[in-house]
Amino acid sequence: MPQKLTLKKIAQDLKVSISTVSKALRDSHEISVETRDKIKDYAKKYNYKPNNIALSLKNQKTKKIGVIIPEIVHHFFATVISGIEKVANDKGYQVIICLSGESFDKEVVNMDMLANGSIDGFIMSLSKETLERQDYHHLREVLNQGMPIVMFDRAVEGIPCDKIIIDDVAAAQSATEFLLRKGKSKLAIISTVDYVNVGRLRTQGFKEALLKRGIEVSDKDVLKIEDTENSTTIIENFLKDTDYDGIIAVNELFAVTASKALQKLGKSIPDDASIIAFTDGMLSKYASPTLTTIGQKGEDMGGLAAAKLIERLEAPQTIEESYETVIVKTSLVERESTP
């Protein structure tokens, strides 16, 4: 049985990156003419066919939606999928999920696979590596061929597509103000590295709220975690020998880890230190004490993303293009970790 030639296979055979193959086949000027020709000749020789989306779209709709997310262990993404499934199924669409595993190459390969006639459009949240590289050629390619994309949560500027996001800056601001109103004054934020835009924006909101109240913010009050595997040790070391009385964490895993670390240090929650987490998931509900959270409304976001994509798929074609960014309102869910 002949094996189908894939982007990955071409990359391996020619010892170049998947991204290079993907771009060369689309005549990207980022790739030298020499390399482009080499890759295109190879692809032609072995009969590789890049996406024929425009063609397949003209002929027939698949009534399928492709979803590409970084991972499914985070409760947030699981709730988004639930929201997508509900709306999509109601409207007669099936949902196919692929994981990028936070890898740029996997995102490119999965997108290429699904765009190849399997689905009508994408709902996606970008991988950390894609955000770090700021390489979005795979999104542009799919869009250029007339296949719509809706981005959610980890969305970026400058891509012509609809987006479903929360106002991360405002949400972090209001969480910070909430802690200040409760009498807390020595605050810290546990965040991600800056290229993960939601982490950067939440940190920005935290700083802005403090500055507005005339409270100085030092870089040492911001913990940026890259190595999530070792987040427990990193958070424990960060909190040791500090007197923070309020912590905001950009996800519930960091929040519950901080809560345990503070309790281990003999602090009582919420009296000695209060905690607010982004993402209202299982961990927050079942932690002891239960955690006050900023509900990201994952199910709502998923439902809105699916509705938006289907609306675009079923709309008559227009010459003008306009894209919408929907900002989903967050809400503070008060529990035991704040007074």
Added chain:
Amino acid sequence: MPQKLTLKKIAQDLKVSISTVSKALRDSHEISVETRDKIKDYAKKYNYKPNNIALSLKNQKTKKIGVIIPEIVHHFFATVISGIEKVANDKGYQVIICLSGESFDKEVVNMDMLANGSIDGFIMSLSKETLERQDYHHLREVLNQGMPIVMFDRAVEGIPCDKIIIDDVAAAQSATEFLLRKGKSKLAIISTVDYVNVGRLRTQGFKEALLKRGIEVSDKDVLKIEDTENSTTIIENFLKDTDYDGIIAVNELFAVTASKALQKLGKSIPDDASIIAFTDGMLSKYASPTLTTIGQKGEDMGGLAAAKLIERLEAPQTIEESYETVIVKTSLVERESTP
């Protein structure tokens, strides 16, 4: 643009169930000749094409694996997916995930969609509704056409395919014996309804371990939860006015709920009552007290399932058929909820 005729659409148009359409198109004797003819005529008229798996397999491999799972909110399924992704990616396969949402119809529809040339083989865990109906025609159909399936966790007897399971009876027995050795004697199990085989088998192991020690087991010591949405209230009511000193729960959500309910009743854990949960996930690690669990090795199970499927996909065809059931060893992860 013409819309592709699907199983679901035919079912809606003819006002019959998806299962009836699926069976009729495969000439099942469960469906009357009259209904079969009606459905087949309609499908023919509108040019519906059922799976052409055998044909597509002969021509070309897709190097893709289809995974159908009931849901992704449970940590266990998320870890299985991680294991599948790792092994599959290593061997050059891509993974496509679809959710049944515990619905028989969605399982049938998703399987039909993926089997239609998108993938080479399936890894799946059955929906609750499929287990309740004991209707496996969609599995048999795919297998008959030469496409392999590997079932994991929620697997059933009598389907000619490889299975990756844990020994639920033995695991529950050893958890029960562990509690007895720790001096606990008034034990209860929080389980699912019987048609979910893992719940039934774990309950069986619990009862057998007690009987072996000459301890009588009453039905009132077994809580079978069907309505998971309201599990908190159900578990609180179950534990009220009892003096159980040991609880085994078939998943970590039930276990952490029981832990909270017991603490609310003024009981100290592990002294007044000890708890053991199936599934070693996030909730167990972050609960207070942390929970002793039976590690189900989700990642190992996923990896084994992927390896088994790929082995079968890449093996030369043989005339004999033999299928393997791999039993993954569980292990007790001791934490604070047991002495």
